[in-house]
Amino acid sequence: MQEREDLAEIRRAVRALCEEFPGEYWREKDRERAYPGEFVDALTRAGFLAALIPEEYGGSGLKLDSAAVIMEEIQAAGCNGAAAHAQMYVMNTLLRYGSEEQKRTYLPGIAAGELRLQAFGVSEPTSGTDTLSLKTRAVRDGDEYVINGQKIWTSRAEHSDLMALLARTTPRDQVASKTEGLSLFLVDMRKAVGNGMTIKPIRTMMNHSTTEVFFDELRIPASALIGEEGKGFRYILSGMNAERILIAAECIGDAKWFIERATGYAKERSVFGAPIGKNQGIQFPIARCYAQMRAAELMVHHAAEVYDRGGNAGAEANMAKMLASEASWAAADMCVQTHGGFGFAEEYDVERKFREARLYTVAPISTNLILSYLAEHVLGLPRSY
Amino acid sequence: MKILVPVKRVIDYNVKPRVKADGSGVDLANVKMSMNPFDEIAVEEAIRIREAGKAEEIVVVSVGPTKAQETLRTALAMGADRAILVQVEDDVDVEPLAVAKILKAIAEQENPGIVMLGKQSISDDSNQTGQMLAALMGRPQGTFANTVEVDGDSVTVKREIDGGLETVKLSLPAIVTTDLRLNEPRYASLPNIMKAKQKPLENKTPADYGVDIAPRLKTLKVAEPPVRSAGIKVADVDELVAKIKALGIA
Numbered sequence A: 001m002q003e004r005e006d007l008a009e010i011r012r013a014v015r016a017l018c019e020e021f022p023g024e025y026w027r028e029k030d031r032e033r034a035y036p037g038e039f040v041d042a043l044t045r046a047g048f049l050a051a052l053i054p055e056e057y058g059g060s061g062l063k064l065d066s067a068a069v070i071m072e073e074i075q076a077a078g079c080n081g082a083a084a085h086a087q088m089y090v091m092n093t094l095l096r097y098g099s100e101e102q103k104r105t106y107l108p109g110i111a112a113g114e115l116r117l118q119a120f121g122v123s124e125p126t127s128g129t130d131t132l133s134l135k136t137r138a139v140r141d142g143d144e145y146v147i148n149g150q151k152i153w154t155s156r157a158e159h160s161d162l163m164a165l166l167a168r169t170t171p172r173d174q175v176a177s178k179t180e181g182l183s184l185f186l187v188d189m190r191k192a193v194g195n196g197m198t199i200k201p202i203r204t205m206m207n208h209s210t211t212e213v214f215f216d217e218l219r220i221p222a223s224a225l226i227g228e229e230g231k232g233f234r235y236i237l238s239g240m241n242a243e244r245i246l247i248a249a250e251c252i253g254d255a256k257w258f259i260e261r262a263t264g265y266a267k268e269r270s271v272f273g274a275p276i277g278k279n280q281g282i283q284f285p286i287a288r289c290y291a292q293m294r295a296a297e298l299m300v301h302h303a304a305e306v307y308d309r310g311g312n313a314g315a316e317a318n319m320a321k322m323l324a325s326e327a328s329w330a331a332a333d334m335c336v337q338t339h340g341g342f343g344f345a346e347e348y349d350v351e352r353k354f355r356e357a358r359l360y361t362v363a364p365i366s367t368n369l370i371l372s373y374l375a376e377h378v379l380g381l382p383r384s385y
Numbered sequence B: 001m002k003i004l005v006p007v008k009r010v011i012d013y014n015v016k017p018r019v020k021a022d023g024s025g026v027d028l029a030n031v032k033m034s035m036n037p038f039d040e041i042a043v044e045e046a047i048r049i050r051e052a053g054k055a056e057e058i059v060v061v062s063v064g065p066t067k068a069q070e071t072l073r074t075a076l077a078m079g080a081d082r083a084i085l086v087q088v089e090d091d092v093d094v095e096p097l098a099v100a101k102i103l104k105a106i107a108e109q110e111n112p113g114i115v116m117l118g119k120q121s122i123s124d125d126s127n128q129t130g131q132m133l134a135a136l137m138g139r140p141q142g143t144f145a146n147t148v149e150v151d152g153d154s155v156t157v158k159r160e161i162d163g164g165l166e167t168v169k170l171s172l173p174a175i176v177t178t179d180l181r182l183n184e185p186r187y188a189s190l191p192n193i194m195k196a197k198q199k200p201l202e203n204k205t206p207a208d209y210g211v212d213i214a215p216r217l218k219t220l221k222v223a224e225p226p227v228r229s230a231g232i233k234v235a236d237v238d239e240l241v242a243k244i245k246a247l248g249i250a
Helices: A005-018 A023-032 A037-045 A064-076 A085-089 A091-097 A100-112 A232-268 A280-308 A314-344 A350-361 A367-378 B037-051 B068-078 B096-110 B129-137 B190-196 B237-247
Strands: A117-121 A137-141 A144-155 A162-168 A182-188 A197-202 A210-221 B002-006 B009-011 B033-035 B057-064 B082-087 B114-118 B141-151 B154-161 B164-171 B174-178 B201-204
Touching: A005 A064, A005 B068, A005 B190, A023 A350, A064 A085, A064 A232, A064 A280, A085 A091, A085 A117, A085 A232, A091 A100, A091 A182, A091 A232, A117 A144, A137 A162, A144 A162, A144 A182, A144 A197, A162 A232, A182 A210, A182 A232, A232 A280, A232 A314, A232 A350, A280 A314, A314 A350, A314 A367, B002 B037, B002 B096, B009 B068, B033 B037, B033 B068, B037 B057, B037 B068, B037 B114, B037 B141, B037 B174, B057 B068, B057 B096, B068 B082, B068 B190, B068 B201, B082 B096, B096 B129, B114 B129, B129 B141, B129 B174, B141 B164, B154 B174, B164 B174
Parallel strands: A117 A162, B002 B057, B002 B114, B057 B082, B082 B201, B114 B174, B141 B174
Antiparallel strands: A137 A144, A144 A210, A162 A182, A197 A210, B009 B033, B141 B154, B154 B164
16 A cells, blocks of 8 residues: 555655664663653654644644554554654644633744643543542632642653643532533643642553642643633544544554564574474464554544544544554554563563553543443434443 | 755665566565655755755755656655655666666756765665666765764865765755664654645656666576575584584685
């Protein structure tokens, strides 16, 4: 299949950049649970993270299909875009719903990478996907809002200057519609940390820089409000489709990496006098993963196309994320099996990528919630939750 | 000053080449292709000279198949200003002499102060085009450049030679070929990839320059290098000496 030349060119450029960050670099970061700052800086300098920011604010003004190619290629090269992908899409809500003044103030800095907006405070310990039940409060007090509460799984909070924060501004029993009463804020974390905001890292099975964030009487200026008060939930929903499509593209990249590694190993590794790839018991799982990946890839392209045309990509974005995350996880498992014992050796990078790939059938939304969405909103079945 | 940089599309340096079953050449089907690494260094050096304010325009040129456009776009995305593709049929191999003649014709039209070439391409390792071009044009050449310093109407080139570096000063216009340690090429940034799409890419043919690219050489056979046979272990120096004597080496 011949790819569009502009996408192929982006692919080549991303691949060239990634070549400077080999497995050794990622193994060391993984061992130390350290943030891959050098990699993120290189991506930023080369302008890749500003792909979706319009040119008038200093970005490249590309569509989601190009951004998806960037993220896919990062993963396919064995790198991990999770450290930086949010810089690409969190700004979406600011771009769509922020005031012209907010956009002029923040977007050029975000495009240049001087300002990192890659923390998104939504999930809470007692409300995961059930966003409407979140408890963090923002109470208006003169020219300020006072924030109290707690967020969890706020990734990259320690490596971000700004945070998009969703908090309740109207108590749940006082709202006209249940989807109202939440508001979106752009919090300047450089001022907030130590003044009512505390960040606590959570160690996880892979190197993901995720945290808990606590708010204790944090005061932020009223001008931090994005759009109208009470409409925050609607604002973040529209951003989620872009996030899901980009993460689906990352999963496709991961699947390609696993398939390439497994194929290479199956050709080289010789046992009983022949390469193990000569056996159908080895070939078939690789071939099956390839077919599964290609099918998911088509859905990712389709979802990006629907999104770029301006249509409602809800169903396609969800299906793309589910199919791609399942394809990458199947390929991860297959890759370990193909490598046998060596799949567990750090030096082969397979076990690291395996741990990293596991995340995406869970985050940013779990498979069950996607199935619930499809059942309810596409198939018209009764709501199950 | 203008700098002309020829670039060649070759098998990516990470790929292990495979010989075609009939021994007629290297199999290029579905193989990752990239810009010749030495040419990338040449593009980078030209950009640095322009960034230092010592050149105004960089023209990249490739003699190759339609797909060589990709290589030219990569050079444009790195920072070259415009491109010329001298297009040949997909499976035609253009020999260094023909390439040098085409480059001479282009140089006569463009009048570059420097033609900056990779010292050789990793596809055939000929290491001839730059030297042939210098001879055809009757211009000075600084090959295997380790450092390049443009100063007014001359360029000083430190050359990598056996046992050290040789410094030559050439009056412009001149031909420079780049060695591996000259610089580390940049990768294209996204804004520059976008800008590159707007940059002009001219399509030409060898006939436009009146050059006959018919091969002067005939490839009889291409073969994989022989597999190195395993060595043997000897117990001590005496056995080693005996073995060497038995082999008739000493």
